[in-house]
Amino acid sequence: MQPFDSYEKFLDLQRYVSWGDDDQQRISAVRERLLARSTVIIEDFYAEIRRHPFAAKVITGGEPQVAQLKSTLRQWLRQLLTGPYDRDYLALRSRVGQKHVSIGLDQVYTSTALSRMRNGLIRLLTEDWQETPDELYLTIESLNKLLDLDQAIIEDSYQTAFITQSQNLSKENLQLRVALEREQRSTHIIGACEPMMAVYRLIERTAATDKPILIQGESGTGKELVAKALHRASRFAGKPLVVINCAALPENLLESELFGHEKGAFTGAIASKPGLFEVADGGTLFIDEIGELAGGLQAKLLRVLEDGSLRRVGSVKERRVNVRLLAATNRDLGKEIEKGRFREDLYYRINVLTILLPPLRERRGDIPQLARHFAGKGWNWESRFMQILENYSWPGNVRQLRNAIERAKVLAEENTLIAENLPPEIWRSGNEKDILTPSSEADLETVNRAHIADTFRRHSGNKARTARALGISRRTLYRLLEKHDIEEDAAQ
Numbered sequence: 466m467q468p469f470d471s472y473e474k475f476l477d478l479q480r481y482v483s484w485g486d487d488d489q490q491r492i493s494a495v496r497e498r499l500l501a502r503s504t505v506i507i508e509d510f511y512a513e514i515r516r517h518p519f520a521a522k523v524i525t526g527g528e529p530q531v532a533q534l535k536s537t538l539r540q541w542l543r544q545l546l547t548g549p550y551d552r553d554y555l556a557l558r559s560r561v562g563q564k565h566v567s568i569g570l571d572q573v574y575t576s577t578a579l580s581r582m583r584n585g586l587i588r589l590l591t592e593d594w595q596e597t598p599d600e601l602y603l604t605i606e607s608l609n610k611l612l613d614l615d616q617a618i619i620e621d622s623y624q625t626a627f628i629t630q631s632q633n634l635s636k637e638n639l640q641l642r643v644a645l646e647r648e649q650r651s652t653h654i655i656g657a658c659e660p661m662m663a664v665y666r667l668i669e670r671t672a673a674t675d676k677p678i679l680i681q682g683e684s685g686t687g688k689e690l691v692a693k694a695l696h697r698a699s700r701f702a703g704k705p706l707v708v709i710n711c712a713a714l715p716e717n718l719l720e721s722e723l724f725g726h727e728k729g730a731f732t733g734a735i736a737s738k739p740g741l742f743e744v745a746d747g748g749t750l751f752i753d754e755i756g757e758l759a760g761g762l763q764a765k766l767l768r769v770l771e772d773g774s775l776r777r778v779g780s781v782k783e784r785r786v787n788v789r790l791l792a793a794t795n796r797d798l799g800k801e802i803e804k805g806r807f808r809e810d811l812y813y814r815i816n817v818l819t820i821l822l823p824p825l826r827e828r829r830g831d832i833p834q835l836a837r838h839f840a841g842k843g844w845n846w847e848s849r850f851m852q853i854l855e856n857y858s859w860p861g862n863v864r865q866l867r868n869a870i871e872r873a874k875v876l877a878e879e880n881t882l883i884a885e886n887l888p889p890e891i892w893r894s895g896n897e898k899d900i901l902t903p904s905s906e907a908d909l910e911t912v913n914r915a916h917i918a919d920t921f922r923r924h925s926g927n928k929a930r931t932a933r934a935l936g937i938s939r940r941t942l943y944r945l946l947e948k949h950d951i952e953e954d955a956a957q
């Protein structure tokens with residue numbers, strides 16, 4: 466049998482090879498040696514290929530590197546025929562397999578690329594071969610072996626690696642997409658009511674100024690969100706936005722967080738640390754709950770605002786920073802000044818312009834849009850769910866709305882948000898007017914009817930679930946619905 470049978474494309478090599486009788490024997494011997502040796506060669510081969518990322522292209526395309534590659538390849542191929550074979554093929558194969566994985570993933574080697582490489586290599590070897598035809602024959606045989614072996618391994622390991630890789634990638638993609646969506650959703654200000662439109666206009670208009678801005682509003686109205694939008698709209702947009710919440714830290718810690726400290730400034734100060742003013746240098750510092758700032762720190766803050774200078778705790782060295790300040794508070798700072806708790810001069814410094822965020826109860830029209838935004842794609846709700854949201858007073862504002870929806874999502878059986886899965890205080894508020902507190906005048910019939918209608922509505926008009934909740938059969942429920950003239954529409 467012709468040794469090149471399986472490589473139709475290279476049959477013409479016979480031109481260069483004179484076959485002797487003992488060819489078959491020699492070939493088998495070479496095969497054995499090859500098998501033992503090829504893994505060593507493969508390693509070198511791949512090391513080189515890695516240095517020439519597009520080796521396949523180089524070989525077939527006649528690029529300038531061809532000469533160099535050609536001589537390297539020749540050297541290896543010659544080694545195949547002459548060198549000692551001292552490695553365990555299988556062990557190496559698995560190691561080589563791993564290498565292929567990295568090659569496959571880095572350069573997306575495909576079988577097509579390999580077969581192009583094989584064609585290219587053989588053409589190149591035969592073009593100006595100066596050794597005997599036997600040597601050429603053996604060399605080419607070695608090459609074919611090498612590439613066959615290689616192909617088998619590559620197909621194995623590449624496929625596995627590719628599958629794992631693409632699974633990982635799509636998982637990673639999904640995670641990134643979700644994170645991005647969350648990030649976009651979390652920095653997206655929702656609301657189209659007039660007070661929010663006024664907020665948007667102010668954000669736009671303040672884009673050109675570097676002056677401090679005070680954002681006022683109850684807790685959860687979106688002050689931090691507005692701060693992020695102000696930062697994005699400003700010329701500092703590409704720089705860091707550093708956020709600190711004054712209510713979250715005791716005074717001494719807050720001082721070192723804001724202004725930094727030197728090593729040994731206080732017990733536990735084992736190294737010097739820059740404060741957030743330094744971290745935010747060139748960018749924006751958002752001080753949330755500025756109304757909580759203690760007197761001493763107010764003075765220090767005033768100094769930075771006045772001339773951009775500060776001293777780390779435990780240091781005498783003056784440092785200069787250029788930071789745009791945004792501050793937020795849910796307190797009435799005017800009243801805090803009256804009570805002597807907030808410095809008037811600092812107030813005027815930070816309050817060059819105030820953005821006032823309305824509480825959610827004063828912008829109920831935005832509730833459905835906000836709810837849709839927090840629910841996200843693929844969620845529905847019963848109409849009663851939305852009714853309750855729209856009627857509730859929302860003392861915790863948008864944050865409370867977001868949490869309520871998260872809760873309803875977690876508890877939802879399918880992709881439908883139902884009123885019962887809202888936090889009890891919200892859900893109860895929706896039922897207050899229907900709640901069964903039978904007055905002395907209410908007769909049993911009225912109480913019964915209200916109870917049935919309410920249960921029916923809570924179960925979104927689902928008769929099976931309503932019957933189960935009332936502890937009656939479905940047939941009895943039909944009868945009662947008819948008797949009390951409770952319509953399905955009423956449940957929607």
Ligand SMILES: Nc1ncnc2c1ncn2[C@@H]1O[C@H](COP(=O)(O)OP(=O)(O)OP(=O)(O)O)[C@@H](O)[C@H]1O
Nearest residue numbers: 651653654655656684685686687688689690863864
């Ligand atoms: N208009 C809005 N559109 C979309 N999400 C909002 C809106 N307002 C607030 N949120 C969301 O509500 C949550 C609370 O918002 P944020 O932290 O900005 O409020 P805050 O006024 O700074 O609260 P606090 O005073 O308690 O720090 C965040 O998850 C935020 O994304």
